[in-house]
Amino acid sequence: MILSPLVRASLHPIHAILLSFPIALFASALISDITYLNSEEIQWSNLSQWAITGALLFGAPVLVWAVVDWLRSQRTVLHRRMAIYRKRCFDRTFRISA
Numbered sequence: 001m002i003l004s005p006l007v008r009a010s011l012h013p014i015h016a017i018l019l020s021f022p023i024a025l026f027a028s029a030l031i032s033d034i035t036y037l038n039s040e041e042i043q044w045s046n047l048s049q050w051a052i053t054g055a056l057l058f059g060a061p062v063l064v065w066a067v068v069d070w071l072r073s074q075r076t077v078l079h080r081r082m083a084i085y086r087k088r089c090f091d092r093t094f095r096i097s098a
Contacts (some may be wrong), residue, residue, distance in 0.1 A: 015069075018062045025055035 029051035036044035 015062065015065055018058060018065075022055040022062065025051045026057065029055065074082035 001097040029048045032044045032051060036042075036048065
């Protein structure tokens, strides 16, 4: 099934929701690292490690999803370009022989 780019863009709102988790977790890791530097309490270091781990665990599937979606869009563009090229070759072939 071939969909227009506008329809394909609206198919995955879950992608944007899942992308917000790594952003928030990396930001909280940064804040807890700064707090650890100021207070030297080990709990902030532990919180930062867990936040980075969570961000990486949420971020990996989101990254894979984005790459697959990008590859699918590139394949569609490649098929369009090939169709245009074939049409031009077809037109030239029959124009020369006619």
